[in-house]
Amino acid sequence: MPVEIPKDTWSGSVCTVTLGATTAAGGTRSHTVTVGGHKTLPFMHFEQPMAHRPVIALEIRDRRPDDWSPLLLEVWGNAVDDPASWANAGEKAGADLLVLSLSLTGADGHPTTPEAAVAAVKAVLKASGLPLLVFAPGQADLDNQLLVPVAEATKGERLVLGICEDKNYRTIVATAMANGHLISTRTPMDVNLAKQLNILVRDMGIPADRILMDPTTGALGYGIEYGYSVMERLRLAALQGDGNTQSPMIVTPGAEAWKAKEAKVGQDVPAAWGDWRERAITWETLTAVALIESGADIVVLRHPESLRRVRVASDDLMAVPETI
């Protein structure tokens, strides 16, 4: 019985965004990374080849994090005390991209200074040739104070600056445009809020090939189903031709999963949770893979073993012959 396989055809497609600039293009990156460009749903190779594979970013910090799980601090060892060493270790672990998260305060408890932020970014750029994303702490005034000098000091690198939210995006978008960088927007797990913010940042004149969007996710067990379905809906809308949903999607399963008690904590938990390390890595890995399959173009992870496992999975998802 011949079976005719139904194929979807779509009028819209996801924007193509290139992160990082090489020396030839005015930056200092050893290579660039391109995401997006999809013309159909993730990994449906029999309809259209995947334009670009999903990429894995590793999150590092400008200083030793105060609230990270001991499992993470242990695996990165002394590297967590120095962003440049951490960047190196992350590149060795196989990351495609680095995310440098700036802390709210320095180790002394005072707010992070613009000088410290610029120094950390420059140290990371010097240590690793990977394209870089720089995320400010998430408090409007401080974010602007830190990101503007960072953007100016790294002009032309095509960094991704984040995070643009509805209450604070103007300064970040303006400095990204003035200095040849990209932006990442974030909205709380809602299709319409994501579209709205996209309209607002585009109104400022930033071109679509410089925008990533983070629709936000929850970890496995903590609301992943909301993030998962919002991403599926955004990707379907993008393919149906809705221009305000066509930015490549970035999500942070690492940060979310490692906030969950199941990953963070090893003591005083039920025996039915099993081995702590393996559970934590599984928590991060499954959160990330589920989101990649729902449309994530960039997943930001924290543990090198999760990174390895997500890489194996994404290689397998990409290695399908178009004949199947």
Next chain:
Amino acid sequence: MALTGIQIYKLLPKTNCKDCGLPTCLAFAMKLAAKQMELSACPHVNSDAKSQLADAAEPPVRLVTLKADGHEVKSGNETVLFRHEKTFFNKPGLFIRVQDDEAADGIRAKVSAADTYTVRYVGMDLTLDGFAVQSASSDPARFADAVSAVRAISKRPLILIARDPAIMATGLRAIDGESPLIYCADAGNWQAMADLAKQHRTALAVCSDKLDELADLTGKLKTKGVADLVLDPATRRLGTSLIRQTQIRRLALKKDFRPLGYPIIAFPCDASDPTQESVLAAQAIAKYAGFIVLNHFAPEMIYPLLVLRENIFTDPQKPIQVQPGLYEINDPKPGDPVLVTTNFSITYFSVANEVEGAGLPAWLLIVDAEGMSVLTAWAAGKFDAERIAKAVKETGVARKVARKRIVLPGHVAVLSGELEEELPDWEIRVGPREAVDLPVFMKQAL
């Protein structure tokens, strides 16, 4: 695919005899389309129309149920490709596989541990569904022994795996009278397997790496009288499985293609890299498998998979919520603090479990935030000072405490000013952002 009222009407006698109790055949057709009446209410409909209507009433993905001793695994009856379109209905069964060439002690230990495994998640006790016993030795007696050994320990539903009908027959005899799922029929053995399936009234899995052949086989098996079929498209890798299972679901739902309108069985147990077993299983949960066979029993792998299955199969139209109100944790006294959060059930259980687990007494005030988590509810304007103040008044918590202290989640520290205005005689404190940090906060800061 469901017929419209007009399509049904064309199959009815069109005599308006009123014997069904309705004034016209068209009215009756409309009731049938809305599934508010049964066709049997019409005494005059002819057998040809009956069979056409019965076929049309079949769900696009057939429901296959495995039962054993009160346990039940239902798979199929799905109606959408994406959970946001409606919901996914029947959670895939998770089965642990044992092979008959494993040592008997090992089989017993694995099955005992997996059979009694239970883990609590947002107030629910989650368990595995059953076991798969695979013939690896090619020895019929060993297969039967392994089946008996598993059945002696666990009463849960079973899947028997053997390609040789003679070996399968000995396995089935070992649990005579039961109806497991048997795996599998293929192009070579399907007639003998169909006989076994009919004899023991079992569901039968069908395997082929070609969709054409798979559809051929299900057609032949259906003609032979085996109705409960399960599909194995024989993909064992992540990428090919995603595509095949999507294609099968699409054919069933969008093309009403009956030969592939059956649940799918997936085998993460065959992962060549053991760290990918959980990844394959996670994909199978989200992307359309009905039965999932695992090799390892390890709580640190099973717990995340059981949680993922709950998450993916949550009805998106109904966020899981708890009743707003005042909850007493660890028998609180008037001097103990009031902790406030939203009625999203994951939020509630995260907070309640932390406080309860730490043995700290507290009044937990759950605000009606329409089932959203703290940040989402705050962003949507469903968790603000006004709503919190309303919950304080409605629950009468002020009369239960001597010291009026209320702790806000750290994520909504920004609400503290407004809340001071709403509740002038209360002390407003800002707690940690995450529930996991509550015990330390309560011990050190309260």
